[in-house]
Amino acid sequence: MTTASGLPAIRESVQWAVLDVPGGSSALVDLAEAAVEHYALNYSKHPPAVLLDEVRATRNLLSTVVAEAAPVTARGLRQQVGWLSALLGNLAYHLDDRSGARAHLTLAGAIGESTREAALTAWSSGALAMVATARHDWQHARNHAEYGLQHAPAGLRRAQLLGWALLPTLAALGHAERADDVVSESDEIMRAAVELPGRFGYDAAEHRLHVAEAHLTLERYDRAADVARTSITAAPEHTPGWVAATLVLALAEARDAPDQAAGRALDILDLIPPSRLRATARTRLTRLEHALGTSAIGPGADLTARLRALPAPIRPDGTAA
Known part of the structure; x- marks a missing residue:
């Protein structure tokens, strides 16, 4: 659990760690990772605008250290800057700032590539597919989804990219048979997977939400209602x-x-x-x-x-x- 005062306290701890060792350290990398985890796990507990300010401030603190840090430390910090950028992109999207979301998520994906953080590359691509879907840019949405699937680790991450990124695009394009195949594959993965909490995680409730919305898009109203009830x-x-x-x-x-x-x-x-x-x-x-x-x-x-x-x-x- 977290509180309103607990949220800025995370950023303040990062600030103290930067002041303690301005050139960075393995402890700062661990703290940055813990901060990302905190923001991701408590994503839904705070208004998006409030959380965006905190995530941005923490990212800026880390950016002051990267240039002076040793290579291993710098790589670890850059990975966490990438995850923070992914959070900023999602927060911007939830504030209806789609161009801002695209900018942050593109940076997150680029950092995922340069640091070889496959999960970050996959998740950022999925989120970019979400943004493209929102503006009915189906070709870019499908490209982002398929690129994310190329990088997604097997198991839950693949189910996430299938259900969250690829399925909405297929449904919007009217590819009902292909959409059903994606639902079957992702359902099978979800039955065997261990669910992960938080913004970067994936669970049965979210998966069923995306399946219900796909049925809705395909005008299968009764099926959409049934699946939506399971998500609720x-x-x-x-x-x-x-x-x-x-x-x-x-x-x-x-x-x-x-x-x-x-x-x-x-x-x-x-x-x-x-x-x-x-x-x-x-x-x-x-x-x-x-x-x-x-x-x-x-x-x-x-x-x-x-x-x-x-x-x-x-x-x-x-x-x-």
């Missing part, structure tokens, strides 16, 4: 993953049970403060609004009103809402 059951209540699965279920219900779908969305808006509502959730809410229609008396009327009143994640002056 597996995810801790009120977490971003739980929110995402609940909204996918609402989208699957929108055609045949619009009042129920709208109710689920309104419950999310009642439960989750705007600062903790990721851009991905906002996108699903907007999709649901369109699916329900914008009639002043229809089931989506209250949702439309609530979404119009929702503050943007980043204000026009660049500060977080």
Whole structure:
């Protein structure tokens, strides 16, 4: 567990370690790795804007040491800078800053290549596929996904790249048979894999979320709803993953049970403060609004009103809402 004060304390510990040995040390590499682990494991416990500030500050502290460090130490620090850059990319994406996300993730992937950190290269490629998918750039999304799969270690990492990166692209392109093959392969891996927690991990709840969304894209609404329910059951209540699965279920219900779908969305808006509502959730809410229609008396009327009143994640002056 972590607290609001515990978050900046991690960055302060890194700062003290840099002051203690300005040229870097193996202990600083270990501390940097622990900081990355802390941010990844507690990713969902903090508003994205708050966590982004802390991760950025920690990355900057490490960057002051790399040039003066011994080669082995410098390589270890660069790897952790790569993982921090990957976190920054994901945080930017969740704040609806897609160009920023692309920049950070491209750096993370480049550092993964130069330091031969295959897991970082694979994960960054998967995240770049996610960003490309969000802008409907299907060819780049598929290229990133396939590149990530070339570098992904066997087991859970491969399942992650299949379900998170490749499957959404195949579904969007209407390649239903190939998408089903990917679901079968990744399901088989997940049955034998040991799940990993945190932002860089992968578990059954997240995997079922991506499968449900693929079925939704392919207009298999009943299957999407069934799989989304399994994701909701597996995810801790009120977490971003739980929110995402609940909204996918609402989208699957929108055609045949619009009042129920709208109710689920309104419950999310009642439960989750705007600062903790990721851009991905906002996108699903907007999709649901369109699916329900914008009639002043229809089931989506209250949702439309609530979404119009929702503050943007980043204000026009660049500060977080």
